[in-house]
Structures are given as C-alpha cells and as structure tokens.
Amino acid sequence: LYFSIGYLVLYPGLGTFKGMLDWTSTGQYEREVAIADAKYGPLFKKFQEMPIIAVADDPDARRMGERLFVNYCATCHGSDARGARGFPNLRDNDWLYGGSPEIIEQTILSGRSGVMPAWKDALGGDAGVADAAEYVFSLSGRNVDQEAAARGAEKYQTLCVACHGADGTGMQALGAPNLTDNIWLHGGSSKQVMETIAMGRTGVMPPHRDFLGEDKVHLLAAYIYSLSTGQEELEE
Incomplete structure (x- = not known):
C-alpha cells in the first residue's frame, strides 16, 4: 500500500497529475538515447567514414x-x-x-514502396490467371502444362514484360522480382502465385x-x- 501511494505521488498515474518527478517514458527514452550516443557516437562516426x-x-x-x-x-x-x-x-x-x-x-x-497490380480482369478471369501462372512457373524450370504455358506466354508479353523483362529476370530499378530463380517473396505454390497475379501485392520498407x-x-x-x-x- 505504501509503495503504491509513493509511486502515485512520484510518477504519473492519477488523471492529469504528472507526478512530483515529472517523469515520462518519452523523456526517459530520450535520456537513454543521449547517453548511448555520447558513449558510442565517436565509434559510429569512425565507421561512417x-x-x-x-x-x-x-x-x-x-x-x-x-x-x-x-x-x-x-x-x-x-x-x-x-x-x-x-x-x-x-x-x-x-x-x-x-x-x-x-x-x-x-x-x-x-x-522502398513496391506495387504489383492486380491482373485478374485483364487476363480474362481465373482461366487466364492459371495460364499466366503456368508460364511463370516454366521460367524457373518447373514441370508445367505446355499448352497453358503457351497461352500464358502471350499474355506475359503483353502485360508483364515491361516490369519483369522479356526473359523474366526482373528489373531492379522498379523492384520487379526475378521470376526465373524459384525464389518467391509471397509464396511459390500454385495457389499463392495465382493469388499474386490475380489480386496483386503491395510492399513497403519504411525509411x-x-x-x-x-x-x-x-x-x-x-x-x-x-x-x-x-x-x-x-x-x-
């Protein structure tokens, strides 16, 4: 009981009363950062150069x-x-x-901020999405339905080549992934890749x-x- 009373007198906890020590979590964080910067700042500066x-x-x-x-x-x-x-x-x-x-x-x-548009409508629905996925899988050497992949290739050259390149190796200037290396940011199963093509993706790396x-x-x-x-x- 005495501890609780003492705490509420010294620290914020009763409505708008800030406590006798005028303590805030933000202030404590800023003080800790300042101490760390004073201790490690010269070393950070050395490596920065x-x-x-x-x-x-x-x-x-x-x-x-x-x-x-x-x-x-x-x-x-x-x-x-x-x-x-x-x-x-x-x-x-x-x-x-x-x-x-x-x-x-x-x-x-x-x-960074990346956007993959949704292509379901432009591909003509689920069947077109499935064909495009078959072609994408063929780029990384998977076994695919060749007829579906051929249909998907035509759509790829129209809708996808501007970002992912004619050979599927992507474009780093745009953040467009390489589709030939079998590395999948959002999953590489048939369902996941078709979902990516149909619905699109967004990704943000904060500054x-x-x-x-x-x-x-x-x-x-x-x-x-x-x-x-x-x-x-x-x-x-």
Whole structure:
C-alpha cells in the first residue's frame, strides 16, 4: 500500500497529475538515447567514414550492426535475417532493388514502396490467371502444362514484360522480382502465385534515415551486406 501511494505521488498515474518527478517514458527514452550516443557516437562516426565493404570486414562493426539489426529489423526480417512471407530473405543474395553496398544503404535510408497490380480482369478471369501462372512457373524450370504455358506466354508479353523483362529476370530499378530463380517473396505454390497475379501485392520498407541516423544505417548496411556475401557465416 505504501509503495503504491509513493509511486502515485512520484510518477504519473492519477488523471492529469504528472507526478512530483515529472517523469515520462518519452523523456526517459530520450535520456537513454543521449547517453548511448555520447558513449558510442565517436565509434559510429569512425565507421561512417569508412567504405561499407571495409566496415563489413571489421568483426567489431559487424557485431554492432547485428545488435542494431536485432533491435530494429528482426521484427520483419527475422532474427536470423531469413525473412518471412512478404519480407525478403537478406541472406540469399536475391535483391529486389539491388545488393550493392550503396544500394542497400540507400534502401535503409529512404525506404522502398513496391506495387504489383492486380491482373485478374485483364487476363480474362481465373482461366487466364492459371495460364499466366503456368508460364511463370516454366521460367524457373518447373514441370508445367505446355499448352497453358503457351497461352500464358502471350499474355506475359503483353502485360508483364515491361516490369519483369522479356526473359523474366526482373528489373531492379522498379523492384520487379526475378521470376526465373524459384525464389518467391509471397509464396511459390500454385495457389499463392495465382493469388499474386490475380489480386496483386503491395510492399513497403519504411525509411530509417530520421529514426536511426546515417551513422547507424551505415553500420546496418555493412552488416546486411556481410550476410549476403557470407562474411558473417565465415566468422561463426
């Protein structure tokens, strides 16, 4: 009882009364961030002035990048960075927008927004969607219904080639996936691919420039680059 009374006197908890200590969770967070920045800021700055490839070669930098990743990225991409349905695997070297150090950094800083239009009506309904899916599967070497794939190929050249390319290898400038490598962001079953073609997909990677700052993003980019090149696994 005494503890509860003392707590309510010192901290907010009674209507609009802010407590004698004038404590807020936001204020505490800001103080903790300021302490961390004062402690690690010079080290962040040191790595920020190095090329990403050089940072990725530094074990200490990778460990710092890993901690940042676990805190800020694992919710979507997983603690092991292997992603989940709708969230890219960052270890497989399959990149929607490109996997160079500079592009990875730009993606984290500015974010990405991708849209796959819904094509069910343009394809003439479910049958046309199924034909298009058969052709898409043929691009990655799957066994398909050849007649259906041939019909789908005609639709592909009309509706899909502008983004995914004549050979199906995609277009990183648009974030259009490679359809030939059997890697599927939203699932690769017949049902899932037909759903993607019929209903479309949207994907958003939020920008982190303002939230994390360029120094931390530089470390994150180096860590993610090390995952896709196997450097982090070699260290283990």
